[in-house]
Amino acid sequence: MSSLLKARIAFVIAIGLLLACALIVYGALHAFTESERAVQHAQHIQVLLGTTESAIAAAARARLTYVFSGDADALSQYNQAVATIPTELADLRQSTRHNPEQQAQCDTLERLVGDRMKLWEDSINLKKSGQSEPPGQPEMTRQSVAFADGIVAVTQKMRHEEAAELEQTRASSRMHLIVAVAFLAISFITAVLLLFWHYRLVRGELEAREIAESQARKAADAASEAEKKARASESVALASNEAARKLSARLMSLQDEERRRLSRDLHDSTGQYLAAAKMVLSPLATAHPEDKRFAECTELLDRSLREIRTLSHLLHPSGLEEAGFSVAARWYVEGFASRSGITVKTDIQDLGQRLASDVEITLFRILQEALTNIHRHSGSRSAEVSFKADNGNVVLVVRDFGTGIPAMALEQFRASGGAGVGLAGMRERIHEVGGTLDIESSGNGTCVRAALPRSNSEAFAAGGELAS
Numbered sequence: 001m002s003s004l005l006k007a008r009i010a011f012v013i014a015i016g017l018l019l020a021c022a023l024i025v026y027g028a029l030h031a032f033t034e035s036e037r038a039v040q041h042a043q044h045i046q047v048l049l050g051t052t053e054s055a056i057a058a059a060a061r062a063r064l065t066y067v068f069s070g071d072a073d074a075l076s077q078y079n080q081a082v083a084t085i086p087t088e089l090a091d092l093r094q095s096t097r098h099n100p101e102q103q104a105q106c107d108t109l110e111r112l113v114g115d116r117m118k119l120w121e122d123s124i125n126l127k128k129s130g131q132s133e134p135p136g137q138p139e140m141t142r143q144s145v146a147f148a149d150g151i152v153a154v155t156q157k158m159r160h161e162e163a164a165e166l167e168q169t170r171a172s173s174r175m176h177l178i179v180a181v182a183f184l185a186i187s188f189i190t191a192v193l194l195l196f197w198h199y200r201l202v203r204g205e206l207e208a209r210e211i212a213e214s215q216a217r218k219a220a221d222a223a224s225e226a227e228k229k230a231r232a233s234e235s236v237a238l239a240s241n242e243a244a245r246k247l248s249a250r251l252m253s254l255q256d257e258e259r260r261r262l263s264r265d266l267h268d269s270t271g272q273y274l275a276a277a278k279m280v281l282s283p284l285a286t287a288h289p290e291d292k293r294f295a296e297c298t299e300l301l302d303r304s305l306r307e308i309r310t311l312s313h314l315l316h317p318s319g320l321e322e323a324g325f326s327v328a329a330r331w332y333v334e335g336f337a338s339r340s341g342i343t344v345k346t347d348i349q350d351l352g353q354r355l356a357s358d359v360e361i362t363l364f365r366i367l368q369e370a371l372t373n374i375h376r377h378s379g380s381r382s383a384e385v386s387f388k389a390d391n392g393n394v395v396l397v398v399r400d401f402g403t404g405i406p407a408m409a410l411e412q413f414r415a416s417g418g419a420g421v422g423l424a425g426m427r428e429r430i431h432e433v434g435g436t437l438d439i440e441s442s443g444n445g446t447c448v449r450a451a452l453p454r455s456n457s458e459a460f461a462a463g464g465e466l467a468s
């Protein structure tokens with residue numbers, strides 16, 4: 001059970017006990033009020049008994065005065081006192097109606113008072129008649145006193161009964177009070193203890209929450225610190241990527257430059273010397289047909305010249321600068337097909353406008369690398385080369401029907417750049433001039449697609465870099 005649930009249960013029990021305390025206090029107050037009422041009732045009965053006794057005593061005294069003095073005032077006092085007695089008795093009966101014991105005493109009292117009043121009436125009538133018949137006034141007075149003793153005995157009994165009832169009510173109230181106070185004390189102490197326990201549990205929970213919150217804050221701070229560091233190292237990585245990319249672009253441009261220089265040197269220097277040597281040797285070969293060495297040397301010089309021209313062309317296709325990409329590409333593909341024995345179907349369009357020189361050299365290098373890869377890796381006996389304008393782009397597509405690029409090499413190319421320099425170089429070059437390179441490859445062959453916005457190419461041209 002979680003501490004929060006325990007705290008809730010403790011709180012609910014404590015509140016329940018406090019409510020029980022309130023009910024007990026209410027019950028105790030009620031019992032106290034009842035006890036007060038019982039005391040008042042007992043006092044009322046005492047007063048009624050007193051007034052009844054007084055009225056009887058007053059009537060007895062007035063009767064006695066009248067009998068012995070014949071005083072008319074005494075007779076009138078007697079009549080007045082006697083008239084109040086039934087009312088007093090009725091009050092007494094009414095007030096003790098809940099107590100059968102007292103009701104029985106009331107019966108006795110009424111009977112005794114009735115008998116005594118009858119005796120008084122006889123005594124007064126005897127006085128009024130002036131006769132002295134037996135039993136006579138003294139005897140009647142003695143009987144009246146006997147009745148008085150009986151009446152006093154009954155009223156005493158009634159007093160005792162009232163006192164006993166009052167004592168019983170008080171004892172019951174006292175017991176109620178003791179039980180209530182005990183229960184009140186136990187409930188109150190238990191409720192206070194439960195509330196204290198609830199407070200401890202809630203405080204523990206709050207402290208645990210504060211600790212968890214501060215730990216979460218620390219973790220968030222650490223995470224944001226780590227994020228900052230990661231961002232910093234990411235920007236460092238981006239910067240070094242950018243530097244590497246620039247370096248690579250610079251290397252490729254230097255490589256192009258170097259190839260162009262080598263090509264020119266081979267063509268203009270070695271090629272010229274070889275041509276001159278052939279010019280010197282040709283007349284000698286014609287003059288000495290019997291000496292086969294001249295003819296062999298001429299043949300060797302021819303081959304060397306062809307090789308030098310091919311090499312010079314591959315290093316920097318001279319036709320590219322003069323005739324533009326489309327023408328140079330057709331020448332190159334024809335040469336490639338005849339040298340490699342691979343049938344190449346071409347669909348190379350003339351765009352009607354020259355592209356920027358670095359765009360043209362980029363496209364040409366991509367064409368060279370793609371065809372070289374087909375020859376070296378694909379095992380395909382045929383290939384297709386197309387170059388056209390398409391939706392505002394210029395697009396070069398080189399396709400073969402060979403084994404396809406191994407999955408790992410393709411994945412490596414997509415993730416980082418490629419297993420070799422060729423594919424990665426293609427991509428670097430095309431990115432440099434604002435284009436994209438897509439390679440699709442499967443067991444049925446490979447398709448290399450290089451595209452760049454025509455506006456880009458022409459913007460270069462407008463920049464004055466076009467070698468037209």
Ligand SMILES: Nc1ncnc2c1ncn2[C@@H]1O[C@H](COP(=O)(O)OP(=O)(O)OP(=O)(O)O)[C@@H](O)[C@H]1O
Nearest residue numbers: 373374377378404405409418419420421422423446
């Ligand atoms: N047309 C293709 N058909 C089949 N596999 C290919 C083709 N082109 C590339 N590959 C595979 O992709 C790999 C990477 O090619 P990439 O041109 O980058 O390197 P390379 O040709 O091996 O070396 P280099 O750096 O000299 O070009 C190759 O080694 C080859 O396995």
Ligand SMILES: [Mg+2]
Nearest residue numbers: 373420422423
């Ligand atoms: Mg390659």
